[in-house]
Amino acid sequence: MGADYVAAKEKKRNSFNEVIQDYSEEVCFGRIWSREGIDRKQRSIINVAMLTALNRPAQLAHHIEGAMTNGATVAEIQEILLQTAVYCGLPAAGEAFRIAEEVLREGGHLD
Missing domain, CATH: 1.20.1290.10 (AhpD-like)
Known part of the structure; x- marks a missing residue:
């Protein structure tokens, strides 16, 4: 998504939404986007x-x-x-x- 997207997302991080942000980073951008196959x-x-x-x-x-x-x-x-x-x-x-x-x-x- 690019550095600007990540920076904007990080600015919105707080103690309430950090759990969903961590989930998104781990599963979506970590596991899924880094897979081979496509x-x-x-x-x-x-x-x-x-x-x-x-x-x-x-x-x-x-x-x-x-x-x-x-x-x-x-x-x-x-x-x-x-x-x-x-x-x-x-x-x-x-x-x-x-x-x-x-x-x-x-x-x-x-x-």
């Missing part, structure tokens, strides 16, 4: 599709950034989201396109 780009692609299906806009925005960091292209993000329109529904995909466009524009990937 690469980080493929994991990012899967996450973008799943977060679209689950209608999780905040997490989707972070994972769009992460997907770009992990080597996905704008064209690939577009195709992933178009694929979700068929299997997750047009409302979910439309919202995901809106979020992705915002993230990609802010990241300098779109005009």
Whole structure:
């Protein structure tokens, strides 16, 4: 997700939420993302599709950034989201396109 994401997450850490943050770091970023079998780009692609299906806009925005960091292209993000329109529904995909466009524009990937 990048150093900025980790720094922002760490700033939000407190005695209440540290248990879920520790869990996320250990399981998600520790065990799962470090496994062999598929690469980080493929994991990012899967996450973008799943977060679209689950209608999780905040997490989707972070994972769009992460997907770009992990080597996905704008064209690939577009195709992933178009694929979700068929299997997750047009409302979910439309919202995901809106979020992705915002993230990609802010990241300098779109005009």
